[in-house]
Amino acid sequence: MSTTTTPPTPPTPESEGPAPRSVRLIQNEATTEIPVHLLFRDDPETGAVPLSPAVVGRRQGTGEQPRLRRPAAASRPRPAPQVDPELAERPARVLPGAAGVLAGACGVAGCAVTSWWAGTLPPLAVEALALPAQAGAGLGVAQWAAYAGAGALGLFGFGGLARGRTGRAWVLGLFGRYRGTVRRTGLMWVNPLLLRRRVDVRLxxxxxxxxxxxxxxxxxxxxxxxxxxxxxxxxxxxxxxxxxxxxxxxxxxxxxxxxxxxxxxxxxxxxxxxxxxxxxxxxxxxxxxxxxxxxxxxxxxxxAPEVAAAMHRRRIAALDAQHRASVLTSVVDSVEDTVTRLTMRGLVELDDYERKALVKDLTVAFCSSRGEQAP
Known part of the structure; x- marks a missing residue:
């Protein structure tokens, strides 16, 4: 038995790979051709493709020119005022008040001892302080130097005393430079060479x-x-x-x-x-x-004064219109009730013309009476 062998079919371009996908288009009389796969394209591997502003085609027969759809510009936030970033509050260096009192007392004591040394201290003060007999060395260079040192110590001691209060602060500065802020309370000693500015920090x-x-x-x-x-x-x-x-x-x-x-x-x-x-x-x-x-x-x-008069007139007009509407409503209700009672009880028999005339007369009468009652 013989077997017939079919020769292999030569490869064609269609069999070499997947068939190309047909590109579907959206097209009408008012737009251009746009591939559908571009509208919904979300492929992270290919990267973002910069697109130009969308063009809206003009409608046929209108003579309208193509328009560009541009995104609305986002409003930029208003920048805040800038201050020196290095300028920030920091605590200042101060000493307890006892240190200033001690330094001032030492300065006064030094002046007294220098006066005793120079022989210028009164005898009563010598007896009160229980000092030995005065040396009587006189006022020389050494005595004046001792006076200067003791006096400076006393001035610095007593001159730097300050009292801090609750809700108050001091901003200290030296030769135009910020040296810190004092928020402490009670007696303290602050360098008397520093310029003090009091600030209220309360609510x-x-x-x-x-x-x-x-x-x-x-x-x-x-x-x-x-x-x-x-x-x-x-x-x-x-x-x-x-x-x-x-x-x-x-x-x-x-x-x-x-x-x-x-x-x-x-x-x-x-x-x-x-x-x-x-x-x-x-x-x-x-x-x-x-x-x-x-x-x-x-x-x-x-x-505002230029608006108050107009708003006052507008409010009066609104109140007047509201009053007129309420009066008219009450008059219509009264006329309707009167006509209904007259006809339902059989007191009068009215045709359309007579009913209209009666309604007109009653409306005029009620409106006149309401106008007389109004202030």
Whole structure:
């Protein structure tokens, strides 16, 4: 039995690899051809492909030019004010008050001993101090030098004594350089050559004068704000700005211009939201200069003088319209009730014309009576 061998089929381009995927396109009369696989392409191996701004084709027959869809520019945050980064509060070196008292007493004792040595100490003082007979050496160079040393020691001892109080701090400086902050209380000794600046670090309340503001609709307002704040960094508050209280006042005024304030009579939730927004803005502006703001609350909100008259007229007109609507409603109800009772009880029989006439007469009569009763 013979077997027929079929010769191998020569390889074709189709059999060498997978068949190429057909590219599907989206196409209509208003757009260009876009491959579908490009719209949903998410292949991390190939990397991101920079794409040009999408072009929206013009509609046929309208003459409209192609438009570019550009992403909206993100608003850049407003940079915070910058202060010297090296300027930060640090504790100053001070000594207990006993050291200053001891140094001053030693200086006074040294002056007394020098006077006894020079023979210028009064006899009564010699007897009171139980000193031996005066030497009587006279005032020479050595005596004057001893006087200078003892006097300088006494001046440094007593001149450096200071009393620290609760809620108060001292910012110390030497020849224009910051040397530290003293927050201790009680008697202490501070170098008398240092310049002292007293700073109030207690929790403070400041009630502003009427400031310009606006609501969400742009209506001009006058706002009185109550600010609760304190000095957190004495070095920046004293040396970072010329006057930190004036700086805080300007921050509050600027925040009232940027943040919308609710009109008088607004709901409590809206008022609380405006208060929180004001507090965040003022706290962010005051933080670089060492001020800590806890609350900025509008305690009195009123319309600006140029707006108050118009708002008053508008409110009166609204009240008048509301009063007229209520009067008309009551008159219509009264007329309807009167006509219904007359017809239901069979007192009168009215056709359409007579009913309209009766309604008209009753309406005029009721409106006249209500007008006479109104003040």
């Amino acid at each position: 403070r309340h400041w009630r502003s004068e009427p400031m310009a503001a606006a609501d969400g609709s742009g209506v001009a307002l006058r706002v009185v704000a109550l600010v609760v704040w304190r000095v957190r960094d004495t070095a920046r508050a004293t040396l970072g700005v010329e006057d930190h209280e004036t700086y805080l006042r300007e921050c509050v005024e600027a925040a009232l211009v940027r943040v919308p304030v609710e009109q008088p009579g607004s709901p409590k939730a809206s008022v609380d939201a405006a208060t929180d927004a004001l507090t965040r803005v003022v706290a962010a502006d005051a933080a670089p200069v060492g001020l800590e703001v806890f609350s900025v609350q509008p305690v009195r909100v009123e319309y």
